[in-house]
Amino acid sequence: MPLFVNRDQVFAHQVHLLEHKLRAKEERILELETETAILNVRLAESLAKLQEEKDSKASNPPQVENKITRSSIAKLISEVQTLKQCLSELFAVYVSFATELEEKSKQLQENVEQQRCYSLKECGQDTVENLQARLTTLERSLAEERDRCGAERQRRKELHNTLVELRGNIRVHCRVRPLLPFDHVQSSPSGWGPASSEQVIHAISDDTVVVNCMKPGVPALNKMFEFERVHGPEDSQEAVFEEVKPLLTSLLDGYNVCIMAYGQTGSGKTYTMTGSPELNEPSGLQQGIIVKASEEIFRLISEKPSASHALEMSVMEVYNNDVLDLLAKDAGQRREKVTMSPGSCQVASLTQEPVCDACEVMQIMSRVLRLRAHCPTLVHTDSSRSHLIVTLTISSKNPNAQALARRLQSAKKSMQHSAQKESWSPKSRRANAAVRNSPEDGFQSPASSPSLSPCASPRLGTSQMPFQTKLQLVDLAGSECVDMTGVSGGALWEVSCINRSLSALSDVLGALAEQRPHVPYRNSKLTHLLQDAIGGDAKLLVMLCVSPTQRFITESLQTLSFGARARQVHRDPVRKKSNTLKVK
Known part of the structure; x- marks a missing residue:
């Protein structure tokens, strides 16, 4: 008997230690919530100061204004970094x-x-019952802690989306590729000459790229561009994807x-x-965003056992302003x-294939990349001449909503059944007749409806529509002038279609940045297909890919200017997709 008492004391001591650690975690969570609220207040103050500085732009000298704006932006960025650090700490505490x-x-x-085993052998039935009661209490405490973990998980989602929205709904990253062998090949007799392979574009920091061109006989060019993230030639595919992963x-x-x-x-867009080209290589070091994003999506789905998910894949090609499946x-x-609905752009009769893992995505990509339009040019021997749009559609359905629907159905049936019973008493029949004859009541209850017999059970249908989210991965065709490509004949029409579609994309961003009443989405099939991503309810990330050499300085400046224009677009907050429960 003393042995059992000692084990019980040890058990109670462990429970006490667990409760003490839970209280400590709760205090830490409250501290983090307080710090997050303070940071939100500071962020609001910084935004207000930025608005005041913008209003006083006409009266302030340009240099003073730039200094004030940069200091405010630097302060805002530091606060965002602090919020990100707090979010990381909170997530670490949660894990x-x-x-x-x-x-x-x-x-x-x-x-x-x-x-329990010891009690069955050494103790009586009373001790077993006490242990069972304590076990029930512990199970109830465990269920409560699981509910709290769910609440913390939901709070992490909200903080994560707040952090992403603070960075901007349209984010612009830039990647400067390394020097390649074809950079040393002169594009035409009137080209840049031997110095055309000189590197003039440099990533000087994580968010700044500088263009420094000192061509003889031409005024010196020194421009600086700032983006949310800048990747230099030494950054790997994994480093580039790490900055994309939070969006998933x-x-x-x-x-x-x-x-x-x-x-x-x-x-380097397609890369x-x-x-x-070897998508199935075991190392995975050279895999691009499409394959890595599918792997990350399936990993995130595996961590959500409480919801069922289905993933479908579609691949489109915009070639010569035609949409090809x-x-x-x-x-x-x-x-x-192409049909438009609120928050969604759909292509009629588009083929969608279900995928169950990242290997199937890689197999599909290996198959469709061979079908994409290619043509050799003076710039590249295997140039893509079409816009590739890969769409991963995720359908999510929460089983808890189905259980809620069943409970609602059962509750409504019981209410109607009790109402039917009351309708057969003399008082209820008179009351129902008064209701039916009353001109002020414009509807009849199920109990008062003459079409229902006492034994009839009213039909109640429930349906839960799964909500869908889309991941669109777009590899645009190359943007360069005809002289640079050196094509002729029928290929000129390809270059013309590519440049017109990219010009339409630039026009759309310009209209959004200037907040014009009309945005020309329908000027091109490309902008029409991406309407719900560019100006709609999607979080958009534009990855600028530039060549570092002086030979391609004109095209690189055009790309960087496009990214600078995209950063100026201010859209409404993105809308979250939610599943709706319909009760008929």
Whole structure:
């Protein structure tokens, strides 16, 4: 008997330690919430100061205004970094808390089983009942802690989306590729000459790229561009994807996401989006954003056992202003009709294939990349002559909503059944007749409806529509002048269509930046297809790919100017997709 008392004391001591650690975690969470609120207040004050400085722009000298604006932006960036650090700390606390709780739960269950076996042998039935009562209490506490973990998970989602929105709904990243062998080849007899392979574009920091051109006989060019993130030639595919990964978390939180690669031919767009031609290489070091994003999505889905997800993939190609379905049975079948609905752009009869893992995505990409339009030019021997749009559609359905629908159905049936019983009493029949004859009541209840018999059960239908989010991955065709490509004949029409579609994309961003009443989305099939991503309810990331050499300085400046214009677009806050529960 003393042995059992000692084990019970040890068990109670472990419970006390667990409760003490829980209280400590709660205090830490309250501290982080207070710090987050203070940072939000500071951010609001900084935004107000920025607005005041913008209003006084006409009266302040340009140099003073630039200094004030840069200091305010620097302060805002520091506060965003602080918020990001707080979010990381909160997430680390949550992970450690969940891990520790799971371990302690397993230990407690093992201890309870040991105590139960010992009690059955050494103690009487009363002791077993006490242990069962304590086990029930512990299970109830465990359920409460799980609810708190769910609340913390939801709070993490909200903080994450707040951080992404602070960075901007349209984010612009820039990637400067390294020098390649074809950079030393002169494009034409009237080209730059031997100095054309000189590197004039440099990534001087994580958010700044500078253009420094000192061509003889031409005024010196020294321009600086700032973006949310700048990747230098030494950055790997994994480093580039790490900056894209936070957007994928927003995708499963209910927000549409679009990632677009823009730049001239040979600047690294296709390499950034799809990777090297060997997509199935075991190392995965050369895999692009499309494959890595699919792997990350399936990883995030595996961490959400409480919801069911289905993933479908579609691949389109915009070639000569025609929309081609690359997954159709006769690959390259033309799709003409593009329909718009609130927050969504759909292509009629577009083929969608279900995918279950990242390997299937890689197999589909290996198949469709061979079908994409290519043509050799003076810039690149395998230049892509079409815009590639890969769409991953995620359909999410929460089983808890189905359980709620069943409870609502049962409750409504019981209410109607009780109302039917009351309708057969003399008082209820008179009351129902008065209701039916009353001109002020414009409807009849199920109990008072003459079409229902006493034994009839009213039909109640419930349906839960799954909500869908889209990840659009776009590899645009190269933007360069005809003289640079050196094409002739029928290929001139390809270059003309590419430049017109990219000009339409620039016009759309200009209209959004200037807040014009009309935005020309329908001027091109490309902008029409991406309407809900550019100016709609998607979080858009534009990846600028530029060549570092003096030979391509004109195209690189055009790409950087395009990115600077995209950063000026101020859109309404993105809308979160939510599942709706309909009760008929």
